Amino acid sequence: MEVPFDFKQKAIGIDFIGREVETNALSNLLRQRQNVYLYGPDGVGKSSLVNRVLIELQKSSTDTIVCHVDLHNVRTEEDFCRVYSDSVKLGGLSTFEDIYGIVTDEGGNDLIKALSLPEALSLKKGGANVVVYVEEFQNVLHFDDPDLFLKTLDERWRSRMGVTYLITGSKVNAMKYIFEEKKYFYGQMEYLPILPVNEKVASDYIVRTFLRVGRVIDKEHVKIFYQISGGIPYYLWLLCSFSFNNTKGYVTPDIREDAINSVISLRESQFKALVDSLSNFQLSLLRAIYDGVTKFSNKDVIEQYKLNSSANVFRLKEALKKKEVIYFDDKDEPQFIDPIFRYWLSKCYFV
Numbered sequence: 001m002e003v004p005f006d007f008k009q010k011a012i013g014i015d016f017i018g019r020e021v022e023t024n025a026l027s028n029l030l031r032q033r034q035n036v037y038l039y040g041p042d043g044v045g046k047s048s049l050v051n052r053v054l055i056e057l058q059k060s061s062t063d064t065i066v067c068h069v070d071l072h073n074v075r076t077e078e079d080f081c082r083v084y085s086d087s088v089k090l091g092g093l094s095t096f097e098d099i100y101g102i103v104t105d106e107g108g109n110d111l112i113k114a115l116s117l118p119e120a121l122s123l124k125k126g127g128a129n130v131v132v133y134v135e136e137f138q139n140v141l142h143f144d145d146p147d148l149f150l151k152t153l154d155e156r157w158r159s160r161m162g163v164t165y166l167i168t169g170s171k172v173n174a175m176k177y178i179f180e181e182k183k184y185f186y187g188q189m190e191y192l193p194i195l196p197v198n199e200k201v202a203s204d205y206i207v208r209t210f211l212r213v214g215r216v217i218d219k220e221h222v223k224i225f226y227q228i229s230g231g232i233p234y235y236l237w238l239l240c241s242f243s244f245n246n247t248k249g250y251v252t253p254d255i256r257e258d259a260i261n262s263v264i265s266l267r268e269s270q271f272k273a274l275v276d277s278l279s280n281f282q283l284s285l286l287r288a289i290y291d292g293v294t295k296f297s298n299k300d301v302i303e304q305y306k307l308n309s310s311a312n313v314f315r316l317k318e319a320l321k322k323k324e325v326i327y328f329d330d331k332d333e334p335q336f337i338d339p340i341f342r343y344w345l346s347k348c349y350f351v
Contacts, residue, residue: 004209004244017205018197019049026053029190030164031061033129035157037137037167037185038192039175041324041337043234046168046194050133063128067118070135075142077149081114088117088132111149115156122162133166138174150184158188165189172337173321196231199223206240210251217243217251228260230339238263264344271344274325281307285316289326289334290342290350 026049029036040046054066069087074080118130143149157165167189169175178184179191203222210217221243229235242259243251278286288296288305295301296317297310307313317334320326325341326334336342 004213004241016048016052018201019045019052022049022192022194023053026050026166026192027057029192030054030057030129030131030166033164035160035165035167035185035189036192037169037175037179037189038194039138039169039172040194041172041232042170043232044194045197045233046170047135048233049194050166050168054131054133057131061129063125065121065125065128065130066133067121067130068133068135071139072136074136074139077111077143080140080143080149081110085114085117088114088121088130111152112156115153118163119161127162130163131166132163133168135168136170137167138169138171138178141174141178147182150178150182154184154188157185171324172327173324176327197233197236199226199231202226202231202233202236206236209240210244215244215247215249215251221251221253221256224256225259228339228343232339235263235340238266263340264347267340268344268348271341271348274323274341275349277323279319281312282316282319285313285320286325286345287350289320289336290345294333 026036026038030053038046038049058064058066067088069084071080071083074083118132122128122130140146140149157163179189203219203226206222206225207217207219217240222240225236225239225243229239239259242262243255246255246258275283275286284305284307285296288301288307293301293305296307296313301307302309302313307316317328321328324337327337329335
């Protein structure tokens with residue numbers, strides 16, 4: 001039986017939509033052996049995009065080797081070296097003969113030796129393009145000495161031979177800290193923005209998918225889902241999945257609202273835990289952001305929201321960034337990272 005709107009899996013085939021610009025850009029950069037980094041919250045579609053591009057790249061280029069380094073449960077440099085080395089070896093095994101015997105004569109510690117493996121693999125395969133795809137890269141900030149670690153990677157990756165690095169992360173502010181505040185890898189990595197899925201493309205796909213299995217959803221319902229989800233595919237598919245499963249024919253306003261409430265219920269315990277972790281000052285700043293305030297050091301704003309002082313405002317902004325609640329855009333204006341959290345605030349907290 002067909003399962004539309006499978007929010008648990010990477011989008012593939014006809015379910016991969018609305019990413020033509022990002023797909024073409026990432027594909028072209030990797031073909032040119034240009035290092036790339038991208039980041040966005042969970043559910044925005046990073047893994048689906050990367051998966052699509054790397055599959056197509058391997059199909060069209062016989063000299064491409066992909067090594068997937070997943071750091072989701074890595075918190076130490078020792079674990080990084082192990083996972084990194086194993087991933088490079090596995091990447092070589094996926095298409096080519098056993099490379100477990102690769103050793104380098106290069107001196108240095110375990111990190112330097114691990115980082116040398118992709119270059120050794122490329123050399124062994126006649127200059128093949130070894131794409132090292134590192135997922136959840138921001139976790140390196142948990143290491144005992146993250147600055148020393150990042151400096152080592154920066155220096156090593158500048159002298160790369162035959163290796164292309166593709167770096168992704170789901171913690172927006174942590175990734176911005178590494179690449180844009182501290183400016184590690186400056187000049188050697190291209191940033192690829194990953195934006196919310198296009199509203200029209202998503203709407204057409206959703207309506208078409210409902211029709212394909214004999215059910216109907218009005219575009220007005222889809223528009224509401226898009227606004228609430230912020231165009232993040234995971235949330236959008238989740239809302240559609242609940243609606244799809246609760247109707248045998250037409251999606252009614254009641255079914256739409258039930259879907260929204262189901263998504264809220266799914267995340268509510270996490271949202272409650274988050275606001276419970278905030279101090280009164282942090283919660284006051286969050287309320288100001290929710291109300292649309294952008295100039296927090298204004299005297300009237302400080303008094304109205306009881307923020308104490310401009311110096312305190314700076315500390316509060318940093319605290320909310322560290323908790324991955326908000327980020328500041330190119331205009332230095334605050335934006336909620338999780339659109340469903342903002343919606344929950346409007347319906348269940350700031351009421």
